Amino acid sequence: MITVLVGIVLVVVVFWLKSTYSYWTRKCVPGPEPRWIVGNFGANVIRQKSLGDIVTELYRKYDGHKIVGIYRMLTPCLLIRDVDVVKTMTIKDFTNFHDNDIYMDQSSDLIFGGNPFVLKGEDWKEKRTQITNAFTSGKIKAMFASMTKGAKQMIEYLNKTVGDEGKTFETIDFSSNYTLETVLICAYGIEVKVFEEPDSKFVQMGKKLLQPKPLEAFFFYVSMLYPKITKLLKIRFSNQGTSEQVFEMIKAAFDYRDKNNLESKDFLGNLAPLRAVFGEKSVLALAAAFFVDGQATTGLAMGGILYDLAKNPEVQQKLREELNEYFEKDKGQLSYESIQEMPYLDACFKESLRMQPVLGFLTKVCTKTYTYTPPDESHPPIVIEKGTPILLPIHAIHNDPQYFDEPSKYIPERFMDKEMANTKYFMGFGNGPRACIGRRFGSTQVKTGVAYLIHNYELSLNPNIKLSKIDPWEFFSVPKDGFRVDFRKLKK
Numbered sequence: 001m002i003t004v005l006v007g008i009v010l011v012v013v014v015f016w017l018k019s020t021y022s023y024w025t026r027k028c029v030p031g032p033e034p035r036w037i038v039g040n041f042g043a044n045v046i047r048q049k050s051l052g053d054i055v056t057e058l059y060r061k062y063d064g065h066k067i068v069g070i071y072r073m074l075t076p077c078l079l080i081r082d083v084d085v086v087k088t089m090t091i092k093d094f095t096n097f098h099d100n101d102i103y104m105d106q107s108s109d110l111i112f113g114g115n116p117f118v119l120k121g122e123d124w125k126e127k128r129t130q131i132t133n134a135f136t137s138g139k140i141k142a143m144f145a146s147m148t149k150g151a152k153q154m155i156e157y158l159n160k161t162v163g164d165e166g167k168t169f170e171t172i173d174f175s176s177n178y179t180l181e182t183v184l185i186c187a188y189g190i191e192v193k194v195f196e197e198p199d200s201k202f203v204q205m206g207k208k209l210l211q212p213k214p215l216e217a218f219f220f221y222v223s224m225l226y227p228k229i230t231k232l233l234k235i236r237f238s239n240q241g242t243s244e245q246v247f248e249m250i251k252a253a254f255d256y257r258d259k260n261n262l263e264s265k266d267f268l269g270n271l272a273p274l275r276a277v278f279g280e281k282s283v284l285a286l287a288a289a290f291f292v293d294g295q296a297t298t299g300l301a302m303g304g305i306l307y308d309l310a311k312n313p314e315v316q317q318k319l320r321e322e323l324n325e326y327f328e329k330d331k332g333q334l335s336y337e338s339i340q341e342m343p344y345l346d347a348c349f350k351e352s353l354r355m356q357p358v359l360g361f362l363t364k365v366c367t368k369t370y371t372y373t374p375p376d377e378s379h380p381p382i383v384i385e386k387g388t389p390i391l392l393p394i395h396a397i398h399n400d401p402q403y404f405d406e407p408s409k410y411i412p413e414r415f416m417d418k419e420m421a422n423t424k425y426f427m428g429f430g431n432g433p434r435a436c437i438g439r440r441f442g443s444t445q446v447k448t449g450v451a452y453l454i455h456n457y458e459l460s461l462n463p464n465i466k467l468s469k470i471d472p473w474e475f476f477s478v479p480k481d482g483f484r485v486d487f488r489k490l491k492k
């Protein structure tokens with residue numbers, strides 16, 4: 001009897017798997033053969049490749065196709081290979097692809113659950129509209145003095161610690177200290193010398209927040225493959241104790257300002273009135289989100305630029321010449337306008353994000369059933385069902401020779417060309433209504449740090465550098481052992 005039951009169950013499972021894995025074939029969408037259970041992500045499960053690497057490989061393999069049907073474990077997903085289709089989905093037909101394919105419960109993860117990146121539907125729309133006001137160029141300009149202070153403190157620290165023979169730093173870690181320092185002061189008005197006070201509770205909070213315990217890290221990984229599980233099992237991304245501390249820190253800052261009738265031009269000051277609209281808890285979550293977004297992405301971006309400049313000394317020298325000119329014009333302290341204006345600094349920033357975008361791919365979700373009709377009639381119209389995850393391969397597009405000549409070479413000059421400066425093929429900050437809200441803040445923060453550093457220090461690759469692969473289990477595109485670079489003070 002048991003044997004018969006087991007047999008029936010097996011037959012049902014086999015039929016179900018066969019039907020699941022024939023989803024794209026039934027729709028005549030080309031794609032790789034999936035393996036049972038792991039779909040097309042097996043190499044990631046065994047930690048051989050990152051999800052980003054798999055997406056890039058599939059993009060390259062299906063050259064000539066606009067869309068590719070793949071399976072993330074058991075879930076059919078659509079990989080979009082065509083930049084115009086990416087644009088249509090994220091801009092013109094945005095309402096059909098409104099949300100990111102990430103699900104988190106605010107009650108179990110206070111910080112990530114309330115982050116605009118995770119919010120959905122109307123909730124996202126309302127909050128995004130309200131917080132946009134905190135990111136205007138006027139608001140960023142008002143914070144610029146604080147960013148400059150952070151950059152100067154970074155240089156002071158280097159002047160004290162780098163001897164005549166130079167010193168080696170891992171650039172992501174180094175840059176994250178600078179971005180943490182500037183975010184603490186720009187977001188909450190908290191002044192901490194992060195480089196010099198590594199044991200301060202704020203520094204520990206910033207570092208620990210993104211270091212989940214081993215079990216949490218495992219669940220987090222599972223949730224990248226099965227996003228809906230995150231909400232179901234109440235999985236958290238952030239370290240629980242630390243996120244509670246971050247909430248307390250922000251609440252204490254709000255309370256202090258309320259009690260003393262203080263008005264401030266930092267993020268917290270801009271968010272304070274929203275407590276009356278969304279309630280205190282939601283605004284605390286939004287304020288906390290900037291603690292993560294404002295330091296992690298920018299730390300990675302700046303770490304990557306420092307590595308690229310160390311690897312390309314002639315680019316570094318050209319940038320230094322531009323910086324010297326602007327530092328001289330501004331009498332030793334760069335103005336906000338100069339940071340926005342410097343063309344070669346902007347080109348280096350974009351070129352680094354082109355080669356190694358912080359998010360190698362984005363996963364949107366189809367929120368309203370959609371019919372995709374290829375303009376060239378390469379295949380019949382395809383109905384994309386509500387709930388289908390949509391993969392946008394940013395890294396692969398940025399490194400496609402169709403769009404960028406010699407993509408594996410670091411050539412900032414390509415972005416000096418007027419047409420290329422605003423090219424649709426560059427998507428380092430995403431597209432459309434959901435594009436990065438912190439773009440202006442992040443680029444000003446990173447460019448200011450890079451400017452002060454390259455003006456004062458020469459960077460070169462550490463001879464013992466061994467570039468590791470992107471960490472297969474990380475959310476961001478992070479090389480496992482970071483980038484080791486030698487810093488040497490410039491003689492003036």
Ligand code: HEM
Binds near residue numbers: 117118289301358435
């Ligand atoms: C160089 C630094 C940064 C890079 C490369 C970056 C990149 C991105 C990317 C690719 C997205 C996804 C966009 C999309 O879905 O189309 C994003 C979203 C987002 N970023 Fe950034 N980011 C950076 C800095 C920042 C900073 C400094 C903040 C906040 C202070 C921030 C806050 C956000 C938020 C809240 C979202 C979600 C937006 C939404 O879904 O409405 N980012 N970022």
